[in-house]
Each structure stands twice: as C-alpha cells, then as structure tokens.
Amino acid sequence: MAEKNQPGFTRQPFIRNFCIIAHIDHGKSTVADRILQLSGIVGQREMHDRFLDRMDIEQERGITIKSQAVRVPWVFDGQEYTLGMIDTPGHVDFSYEVSRSLAACEGAVLLVDATQGIEAQTLSNLYMAIDHDLAIIPVLNKIDLPSAEPDKHAAEIAGLLGVDESEILRVSGKTGEGVSELLDRIVTDIPAPEGDPEGPARALIFDSVYDSYRGIVTYIRMIDGTLRSRRKIRMMGLGTVHDPIELGVISPDMEPAGQLCAGEVGYIITGVKDVSQSKVGDTITEESSPASEPLPGYHDPRPMVYAGLFPIDNAQFPDLRDALDKLKLNDAALVYEPETSVALGFGFRCGFLGLLHMEIVSERLSREFGLDLISTAPSVTYDVEMEDRSDHHVTNPSEFPEGKVRRVTEPMVAADIILPKEFIGPVMELCQERRGQMGTMEYLSPERVEMHYRLPLAEIVFDFFDQLKSRTKGYASLDYHEDGEQDADLVKVDILIQGEPVDAFSAIVHRDKAYAYGVMMTKKLRELIPRQQFEIPVQAAIGARIIARENIRALRKDVLAKCYGGDITRKRKLLEKQKAGKKRMKMLGHVEVPQEAFVAALATGNTNDRDTRDKIRAAEKAK
Numbered sequence: 001m002a003e004k005n006q007p008g009f010t011r012q013p014f015i016r017n018f019c020i021i022a023h024i025d026h027g028k029s030t031v032a033d034r035i036l037q038l039s040g041i042v043g044q045r046e047m048h049d050r051f052l053d054r055m056d057i058e059q060e061r062g063i064t065i066k067s068q069a070v071r072v073p074w075v076f077d078g079q080e081y082t083l084g085m086i087d088t089p090g091h092v093d094f095s096y097e098v099s100r101s102l103a104a105c106e107g108a109v110l111l112v113d114a115t116q117g118i119e120a121q122t123l124s125n126l127y128m129a130i131d132h133d134l135a136i137i138p139v140l141n142k143i144d145l146p147s148a149e150p151d152k153h154a155a156e157i158a159g160l161l162g163v164d165e166s167e168i169l170r171v172s173g174k175t176g177e178g179v180s181e182l183l184d185r186i187v188t189d190i191p192a193p194e195g196d197p198e199g200p201a202r203a204l205i206f207d208s209v210y211d212s213y214r215g216i217v218t219y220i221r222m223i224d225g226t227l228r229s230r231r232k233i234r235m236m237g238l239g240t241v242h243d244p245i246e247l248g249v250i251s252p253d254m255e256p257a258g259q260l261c262a263g264e265v266g267y268i269i270t271g272v273k274d275v276s277q278s279k280v281g282d283t284i285t286e287e288s289s290p291a292s293e294p295l296p297g298y299h300d301p302r303p304m305v306y307a308g309l310f311p312i313d314n315a316q317f318p319d320l321r322d323a324l325d326k327l328k329l330n331d332a333a334l335v336y337e338p339e340t341s342v343a344l345g346f347g348f349r350c351g352f353l354g355l356l357h358m359e360i361v362s363e364r365l366s367r368e369f370g371l372d373l374i375s376t377a378p379s380v381t382y383d384v385e386m387e388d389r390s391d392h393h394v395t396n397p398s399e400f401p402e403g404k405v406r407r408v409t410e411p412m413v414a415a416d417i418i419l420p421k422e423f424i425g426p427v428m429e430l431c432q433e434r435r436g437q438m439g440t441m442e443y444l445s446p447e448r449v450e451m452h453y454r455l456p457l458a459e460i461v462f463d464f465f466d467q468l469k470s471r472t473k474g475y476a477s478l479d480y481h482e483d484g485e486q487d488a489d490l491v492k493v494d495i496l497i498q499g500e501p502v503d504a505f506s507a508i509v510h511r512d513k514a515y516a517y518g519v520m521m522t523k524k525l526r527e528l529i530p531r532q533q534f535e536i537p538v539q540a541a542i543g544a545r546i547i548a549r550e551n552i553r554a555l556r557k558d559v560l561a562k563c564y565g566g567d568i569t570r571k572r573k574l575l576e577k578q579k580a581g582k583k584r585m586k587m588l589g590h591v592e593v594p595q596e597a598f599v600a601a602l603a604t605g606n607t608n609d610r611d612t613r614d615k616i617r618a619a620e621k622a623k
C-alpha cells in the first residue's frame, strides 16, 4: 500500500463509520459527548451537555431531532483510526432520519438504559440496523445509577441478539466509565468501509441543511473514489453540475479539506442557494470522470398525518412557501402543497411523520423563519369510493366527497408495545377502546412482555401514547409502522357557525365517535367565540343531520335601564322592539370569530380554553 500522504494512499482500512441507536432518552447524546471528549476534539472548556444537538429546540426539549455526523480520531494498538460517528434521534417520528444515517455506516452501537432494559424503539432500531447488514455492538448505559440492573438487562439483550452476555459492554455516559473500551470495540468489531478507492467517485447525500450565508451544505458519505475541491461535480439524479467551493469534514466544526476519499463522511458546499438543487439520497460524482451507475438512494417516507398550516397574517404566505422549501432540504420527510380555506385564507396542506414531527416543524417555522401560524387539526388520509365508482384520496376532511359513499378505507399500523406484565389488562382495554385487534404476545423476561396490536392509525397518532403512559405509570413503550388499510365506518362531521360550515373544523371520525366529537367542538366553540349582538347557533352535523348544538347567547342591551318605574306595557314595548331588531341582526348577521379562537379550538394539546377565552374577552373589551 502507498505511504500516508502519498498519491494513491487510502485511509479506508483505518476508517470506521458507526451510528448510535437507542430508545429515546437511553443516553445516545450523552455517550456521544463522552466520545467527543475522550478523543480530544472537544476540550473541557468548550464542552457542554448534548454537544451535537445544535438546534435550540433540541437543547430545550432535551431530544435529538436531526442526526449529526462528526469525525473523531482514535488510536488503537498504536494505529490512528478515523471514526465517523452519527448521533441519531430516538423518537418514533424520526425513525426515517435513523434509517438514512444507517445507510452511511457499517456498524451500530445499540445503547440500552441499564435501569430500563429493552424498549420499543430499541427493537425497531435494531431491526433497521440488521436490515442494513450492520455490525451491532450491544451496550448497557447508565451503569452508575443505583437503580441500574445490568445483569438482568444483559440477559435480555443476549437473548435477543443470540450472543453471550459477556459481549455486552457496560458504560456510563455520565462518568465516562467503559467509553474507551467502547471505542476500541468499534475499531475491532465494525468492518472498514468497502468500496473502490481508485474507481470513479460516488458519494451518497445523506443530509443537507440551508445556511443563510453559505447556501446549501450537503452532507455526504463517500463510497468510491475521491472528490477534490475545485473539481466540478455532478448530481447524478438531478443531472446538474456544480463547482464545489469547499469540501471538508466536521470535527466537531467544519474543517475544509483538499479531498474526500472513499469511506469518509464529510460535507460539500457549492454556493448554490436554490433548494431544489440538492436532493437527499442522490449520488454525487466527478464531472470529468463520472461513475456510470448511481448508488441506491432512499425511499421517500410516506407522511402519516396531514394538517393545514396558515399564516395568521395572510401577507406572509410567500414567506411560508420559502421557509417550507428551505426546511424541506433538511427534513426530507416533510411534504406540502398549497391549499385555501374559506376560514383561514391561503396556506399549505402539509404531511408529517407524526404529531411530534408536526410540532417541531411548526416550531422551527416560527423560530427560524419568524412566521406566526395556525395549524388545523391533524388528520390521517382516507380512500373513499363512491357509489358512482369514483375514487378519492382524502388528506383534508373538507375534501371528503359529498354524495353516496360505497366504502371508506383507513390506514392501519402494526404496533409493538413493551410493558411490565401487571399492566397487560389496562393496555388491552385501551387498545380495545381504540378499535385494535390483538396479535401475539411474547415474554421478554419473566416480568416484561411485548404485545402486538393492529390499530387504525387515526386512533394512535393523537393521544394514544399519553394514554398508554398514564395507564402504565409511564412504564410502557410504543413503536409502530404502517400495516395496510381496512374498511371502516367513517363519517365527516361538519361544524356550522350560524348555519355556515367552517371548513377548518371539519373532521373525519368513526361513526361511534362522531357524536362525542360534535359535542366537544360545539362546547369548545361556545366557550371561545365572544357573544355578539345576536344569538349564534354552533352546530355539528353529519351531512344534513344535526348531531349537536350549542347557542352563543346574544349580548342583551339593557333597554330598560333608563326606564325607572313606569308601567309594564312600556317595558314590554321596548323589549318587543329590541327583539325585532335582533331578528334583523340575525338575518344580516356575520359572525366574527377571532383568530385566537381558531388557534385554541384547533389545538390538540392541553390548551386551557378558559385562559384563551379570557384573553379573547379582554382583547374584545379593549377594542
């Protein structure tokens, strides 16, 4: 082999690319912090907790949303190795992010909290890693905690992976114990990258971000050959050609390098600001000697829930479009198309992987792009077949077709729930309430079981997880994936304010739950819409049939105020006159619903209606 720094030298045998996978909160980011520190690339002074969680939201919420790739050096047996480490998110909504990172690695560190044991995302991430043919290093974390039970959980993991218990490493991300052994194991157990270092360059784009100063920053994993700065590159899928301004590695900040060789993980900046010019999953090659075949890319993830996002100030619509384009670069799972709503104006119908994903996107839009948004109630997608044989794919309840419906199908998920056995009863009850069909049940250990259910997605995406947690004192964990469709008895419930349907409040619900939805929404709106000069009926309807009604009473002007004493006929006359006036108002009436009421009525979280109502009332008074 050629000497180091000589032409033709390849570092490939001394590279290891790995990611850390685990259930949420099992300590990936903390272990990654210790690795950064031990390798010496982050000094004691710059170190802070969760170093790689660079977004504000990640720091505040204490969760990883985006994978981060960073290069760390490690010396083993006198030889310096380059480790490409990718820290991945743990929440089920971001498993797509995990699968992309796995495609850039040869090995995975499977981290399990020694106080908790295997949880639902431990399993789903493990299966994903096995699908990608990765070498797995099982590790128990948090062994410093008094409540840790490493022996018990090591047995669980050994049983799952079919390995000896002695192969399971024990570390503490907090104290750093065992982390240097982990780094040694990464060198010895994870294979060096394969790929042809001398062949035409091929690099997989596994992520990209938009930087307002530098344009698009593309993160790549080199598979074959070498990319050099100032040599034109070609995006094979898009067919576009660019001049790289800079390429380099992240360690832990961006460090420009002259070239990136096969096996390395790094970044490229082309100065391009048009976000459509970079697609995650595309292959980059060299323009002068291009590769003939691109690498297998990624499958686009399918959104699970849809919701409308509307700027509160309609003038911000173009800004919202621009912001979504930029966010999409960094979040391939986000899909959107323009939509108009009678109630909310111009906006976008957006598809998300789950509610946390939706929350994060709305929050990033408001923080990073300064937009004030209203989001409509999230909904899953339905396929509707009409009597006249026309088919409709409905992502928005207000698009539910009118007329005779032959059949409606709803998306289903296969859910895996891990829980202590004493909670089997309450969990079965919950799944039954949510129209679940029970599958098999296995014991992971004498105390813990894994239950399999098939459930409608619509029943699981909203508050199922909260319910599961509260019925199991926080001990259950949940993972789910798509599992076909089923016929369902679903209806569209419209909400009418003064007889007019308000598109933003329509929902598609199971017939058995339609009444409850109607009552809940009408009650909520009665609380939220300020009283006006005339009475406002708020109704819920399925087609032409009204299923719930509330009235917002009119403000009654005290016409008798100036009428001290006097005879009863005069009072009656005044009241009659007032009634007539009100009739006219009703006829002419146009209800003003304040924006805050929309926000509160559509909020899925535990928004306090009373608070919002008080705020609305105060604002009205001030007017």
Ligand SMILES: Nc1nc2c(ncn2[C@@H]2O[C@H](COP(=O)(O)OP(=O)(O)OP(=O)(O)O)[C@@H](O)[C@H]2O)c(=O)[nH]1
Pocket: 022, 023, 024, 025, 026, 027, 028, 029, 030, 031, 050, 062, 063, 064, 065, 088, 089, 090, 091, 141, 142, 143, 144, 145, 171, 172, 173, 174, 175
């Ligand atoms: N005592 C102790 N606490 C730990 C250890 N490792 C992590 N923690 C704590 O566990 C919590 C979760 O750790 P994180 O590193 O944020 O977990 P994560 O897996 O990266 O979480 P997500 O990125 O959200 O999936 C934090 O409060 C850490 O301080 C450990 O070895 N010992």
